[in-house]
Amino acid sequence: MIDTAGAAVVVEDLRKAYGDLNAVDGVSLSVAEGEFFGILGPNGAGKTTTLEIIEGLREPDSGSVTLLGESPWPRKVSLLPRIGVQLQASSFFEKLTAREQLETFASLYGVGAARAREMLELVGLADKADTREDKLSGGQRQRLSIACALVHDPDVVFLDEPTAALDPQARRNLWDVLRAIQERGKTIVYTTHYLDEAEILCDRVAIMDRGRILAMDRPAALVRGLDAPTRVILERGLLSISDAEALPGADVVTEDEASLTISTRKPAEVLSALAERGSLAGLQVRTATLEDVFLELTGREYRA
Known part of the structure; x- marks a missing residue:
């Protein structure tokens, strides 16, 4: 309406x-x-x-x-x-x-x-x-x-x-x-x-x-409606993949040449555990954005 x-x-x-x-x-x-x-x-x-x-x-x-x-x-x-x-x-x-x-x-x-x-x-x-x-x-x-x-x-x-x-x-x-x-x-x-x-x-x-x-x-309502996980990004080498996967609240862990990324729906638990381990150097926290909503709705294929 x-x-x-x-x-x-x-x-x-x-x-x-x-x-x-x-x-x-x-x-x-x-x-x-x-x-x-x-x-x-x-x-x-x-x-x-x-x-x-x-x-x-x-x-x-x-x-x-x-x-x-x-x-x-x-x-x-x-x-x-x-x-x-x-x-x-x-x-x-x-x-x-x-x-x-x-x-x-x-x-x-x-x-x-x-x-x-x-x-x-x-x-x-x-x-x-x-x-x-x-x-x-x-x-x-x-x-x-x-x-x-x-x-x-x-x-x-x-x-x-x-x-x-x-x-x-x-x-x-x-x-x-x-x-x-x-x-x-x-x-x-x-x-x-x-x-x-x-x-x-x-x-x-x-x-x-x-x-x-x-x-x-x-925009904020659209982002909330996406219900996307939070990404906690660490410098590579601070934590092994197995240790990251064992953190409370960690859902999916991935690693590339420069960083290790923990996807979580309980970021407070992950951040608290990382603080206890002294693994906060260079840490970045990224939540969903309007771009994530856009790509979810329209797809990721390139269009000329």
Whole structure:
């Protein structure tokens, strides 16, 4: 049952096919106002098609979408000022600086130049205001693209893989921008392949594969539902396999060239026993993550 109370986005039994391919196959979801909602899935899962239908960029074969109380298809001119869209591939006006890009986008919505300057501050590009877009780094261009999607102060922001191809530092900087957007009361719907990112940023996530939603909940709830064992990892040589298997609480013990791993559902017992033996040097404890949930639901085979 989809909760529609206070929802910015409501999707019910959405379907879209291309020939024999069911790109979106009965998707239903809702996104609350002010929520940070992630759509996750492997390549070809139907994430981008779902997002484009919600945005009003693509017509569904069947099902319904309500965006801020209205149907986005056929295109509603009244909705356009209330949504911001950042696509996978960003296009900018040629030979314009970052400030000029934003001022141009702002003018399309009747927004003044002051708002463009505010957005440059928000995304950390104030010092690059007079730099041409083609001279910016990949991370800076991504932040400029998000600023263009926000310059008219929309209520709902759609971001399609905003941190793709960014280095770790640029990704972390962009996380701060996304948090700042949500703190302004905006609703964010985004797709990503970075499961650690989704686990940190999202209030809820939907995991998609082959056009269907396989699971939808808060990341922590999905991880708890997996009921996966805890892995206690030791430097190789501190403990033999037989001694590790004899520890109270140890379920499965494996060893590779660098480490020995104890899988357990009673980590407190294992850690207490290791402490008594003085075998805590270099110890690591790893619990299940959203990535484990994702792989459990979608499989581990590589998809191009």
